[in-house]
Amino acid sequence: MTRLVIFDYGAGNLHSLAKAIAADGRNVTVETDLRVAMQADCLVLPGVGAFGAAASAMHGGQADLRAALSDGLPCLGICLGMQLLFDASEESPGRGVGLIPGKVTRLRTPKVPHMGWNDIEWRESGNGQNRASLGSAYFANAYICEPEDESPILAWTTHQDARFASMVRSANTVGVQFHPEKSSFAGRAFVNAVIEDLIECR
Amino acid sequence: MLTNRIIACLDVMDGRVVKGTGFVNLRDAGDPVVLAERYEAQGADEIVYLDIAATGEGRGTLLDLVRRTAERLFIPLTVGGGMRTVDDIANALRAGADKTAVNSAAVRHPNLLTHAASRFGSQCVVASIDALRRGESWEVYVDGGRQPTGLDAIEWAKRCAELGAGEILLTSIDRDGARSGYDIELLSAVAAAVTVPVVASGGAGSARDVVDAFVRGGADAALLAGILHDATTDIRSLKSALQAASIPVRTAA
Numbered sequence: 397m398t399r400l401v402i403f404d405y406g407a408g409n410l411h412s413l414a415k416a417i418a419a420d421g422r423n424v425t426v427e428t429d430l431r432v433a434m435q436a437d438c439l440v441l442p443g444v445g446a447f448g449a450a451a452s453a454m455h456g457g458q459a460d461l462r463a464a465l466s467d468g469l470p471c472l473g474i475c476l477g478m479q480l481l482f483d484a485s486e487e488s489p490g491r492g493v494g495l496i497p498g499k500v501t502r503l504r505t506p507k508v509p510h511m512g513w514n515d516i517e518w519r520e521s522g523n524g525q526n527r528a529s530l531g532s533a534y535f536a537n538a539y540i541c542e543p544e545d546e547s548p549i550l551a552w553t554t555h556q557d558a559r560f561a562s563m564v565r566s567a568n569t570v571g572v573q574f575h576p577e578k579s580s581f582a583g584r585a586f587v588n589a590v591i592e593d594l595i596e597c598r
Numbered sequence: 599m600l601t602n603r604i605i606a607c608l609d610v611m612d613g614r615v616v617k618g619t620g621f622v623n624l625r626d627a628g629d630p631v632v633l634a635e636r637y638e639a640q641g642a643d644e645i646v647y648l649d650i651a652a653t654g655e656g657r658g659t660l661l662d663l664v665r666r667t668a669e670r671l672f673i674p675l676t677v678g679g680g681m682r683t684v685d686d687i688a689n690a691l692r693a694g695a696d697k698t699a700v701n702s703a704a705v706r707h708p709n710l711l712t713h714a715a716s717r718f719g720s721q722c723v724v725a726s727i728d729a730l731r732r733g734e735s736w737e738v739y740v741d742g743g744r745q746p747t748g749l750d751a752i753e754w755a756k757r758c759a760e761l762g763a764g765e766i767l768l769t770s771i772d773r774d775g776a777r778s779g780y781d782i783e784l785l786s787a788v789a790a791a792v793t794v795p796v797v798a799s800g801g802a803g804s805a806r807d808v809v810d811a812f813v814r815g816g817a818d819a820a821l822l823a824g825i826l827h828d829a830t831t832d833i834r835s836l837k838s839a840l841q842a843a844s845i846p847v848r849t850a851a
Contacts, residue, residue: 412669512601538764
């Protein structure tokens with residue numbers, strides 16, 4: 397039985413995410429203690445809440461998590477969960493995990509938040525390209541990730557005059573700025589294929 | 599590019615879908631979960647549940663409905679109606695809603711928008727505004743469109759966005775259920791005044807009306823209810839019509 401653990405920052409909807417990644421042979425649980433959550437076969441950092449509150453909920457576990465992720469612990473970060481992989485955010489004070497060097501900045505476009513379905517522009521030569529692909533997905537973000545260099549970026553998305561990383565990978569950790577669990581049938585197939593891929597790569 | 603969204607709205611009461619005209623004359627229109635799944639399969643971009651009874655004793659029924667829906671629906675779900683406190687919002691999100699629509703309580707306690715946005719993120723907080731035309735302007739009404747507030751709808755929309763709302767759900771009370779088209783003047787005035795996305799609501803009678811909401815009204819999304827529930831049109835043919843009018847839409851896989 398593969399153990400998937402969703403880390404609960406105490407913010408929002410984890411119910412439909414748990415359902416979206418449930419499958420035969422998987423045990424999906426929700427955990428508020430980061431150190432317990434890190435015992436999973438695949439850790440999921442969900443996408444609802446504010447950066448500062450989620451960082452506080454890690455109770456200083458950032459460095460341990462960074463070490464575990466660098467060591468190959470499979471992890472999927474969705475939206476805010478992707479942003480937490482970086483060092484810090486303009487949204488609120490608090491330390492990110494720092495797995496991917498870079499920061500999270502406010503989307504500076506005429507229309508914010510970036511809300512709705514948008515295209516995923518796959519990078520041709522992305523390293524560790526997942527088998528899964530996705531044409532478009534649902535986004536709901538006012539902040540974007542800015543990696544210090546482009547090597548972790550697997551896909552981009554464009555909103556008005558901004559182009560930002562919509563999928564990154566480092567070791568066995570993937571971050572997606574969109575919500576695959578809210579992107580209907582194709583999104584569910586995608587997120588499940590990504591999780592399979594991460595676990596197999598371990 | 600970001601596509602224009604089609605949102606199927608289900609007015610719910612006691613766990614069933616209802617739809618009225620001008621906020622009254624309710625007709626039973628089916629099981630919410632079955633309808634929501636059907637709309638997802640047809641290519642709906644989002645689903646909204648508006649609890650129109652919104653009484654204290656009905657809360658448990660609504661949250662149970664949200665829970666049942668979230669287990670089977672994999673597009674965003676917004677829940678509105680009777681959201682009075684941050685705890686009401688927390689409970690709806692916990693049950694499986696992705697966003698909550700706040701209406702009367704935001705007028706009475708504007709800080710509710712700010713508190714909810716700082717705790718859950720502004721993308722979870724939709725300011726729902728019911729507006730009635732008063733000559734050259736529009737007045738905000740609360741309590742299901744029954745209670746005037748003296749607030750100007752355009753000014754109130756701006757304030758909601760400043761307070762932390764991540765989206766405006768703008769309903770024309772005059773047009774609601776009338777199928778004579780969205781109130782394009784109201785829509786374009788609000789869309790020009792705020793930087794957050796605006797959802798057009800009230801009045802859709804045909805694909806042409808939806809095209810107008812995007813092209814002339816500047817809406818980011820259009821909310822539809824009655825004409826979907828009674829099969830006057832369906833989302834697939836609606837999206838074909840939008841594509842034909844060069845409006846970017848997501849075509850379902």
